Amino acid sequence: DAKTTQPTSMDCAEGRAANLPCNHSTISGNEYVYWYRQIHSQGPQYIIHGLKNNETNEMASLIITEDRKSSTLILPHATLRDTAVYYCIVRVDEYGNKLVFGAGTILRVKS
Amino acid sequence: GAVVSQHPSRVICKSGTSVKIECRSLDFQATTMFWYRQFPKQSLMLMATSNEGSKATYEQGVEKDKFLINHASLTLSTLTVTSAHPEDSSFYICSAPGPQGGNQPQHFGDGTRLSIL
Numbered sequence: 264d265a266k267t268t269q270p271t272s273m274d275c276a277e278g279r280a281a282n283l284p285c286n287h288s289t290i291s292g293n294e295y296v297y298w299y300r301q302i303h304s305q306g307p308q309y310i311i312h313g314l315k316n317n318e319t320n321e322m323a324s325l326i327i328t329e330d331r332k333s334s335t336l337i338l339p340h341a342t343l344r345d346t347a348v349y350y351c352i353v354r355v356d357e358y359g360n361k362l363v364f365g366a367g368t369i370l371r372v373k374s
Numbered sequence: 375g376a377v378v379s380q381h382p383s384r385v386i387c388k389s390g391t392s393v394k395i396e397c398r399s400l401d402f403q404a405t406t407m408f409w410y411r412q413f414p415k416q417s418l419m420l421m422a423t424s425n426e427g428s429k430a431t432y433e434q435g436v437e438k439d440k441f442l443i444n445h446a447s448l449t450l451s452t453l454t455v456t457s458a459h460p461e462d463s464s465f466y467i468c469s470a471p472g473p474q475g476g477n478q479p480q481h482f483g484d485g486t487r488l489s490i491l
Binding site for chain 2: 297299304306307308309350362363365366
């Protein structure tokens with residue numbers, strides 16, 4: 264699976280949009296981009312995933328560049344409860360295919 | 375939605391004890407489950423892939439005799455840390471692919487915090 268690069272940490276003001284970037288320049292055509300987050304002392308939580316089109320759900324939006332070499336996770340109105348480590352992972356879409364976590368981005372939402 | 379339950383959530387025991395952690399898929403079947411461990415301020419490290427009805431697949435550097443994995447049914451995988459020592463103290467997390475398989479997210483348990491005295 265392709266590797267990803269994310270900033271170590273980011274700060275965001277409460278109520279503002281949080282934009283978390285991820286570089287995956289070696290992504291292959293059949294690899295999806297997945298985003299998870301981990302709030303302290305809990306298991307990771309799925310946020311969103313996509314292949315090449317932009318995606319939106321109740322939690323976030325995922326913007327994938329046309330060349331698919333990078334993506335941005337957008338939390339439209341960050342709250343204090345969104346403070347967490349955010350992981351961007353690329354993987355081939357097959358049942359039973361493992362998720363390999365990188366270091367992720369520590370997002371701190373501040374009031 | 376799909377739920378993965380992990381038990382116990384926390385365990386404290388003496389050095390030399392063997393500890394069993396359970397991971398259950400509550401409303402779906404999972405022929406594959408994954409076990410991770412996480413040290414403080416570090417990312418999740420994949421330990422092994424648990425396969426229903428067959429042997430687990432361990433990642434490089436993970437001792438299979440130390441971390442015994444049994445996937446006896448389509449909804450239960452167990453991880454046993456044998457003869458645990460203080461360096462085995464960690465946060466252990468399991469996951470299972472979503473019920474539809476393929477292009478679906480994995481679902482994670484809430485983790486087990488293991489402390490060996």
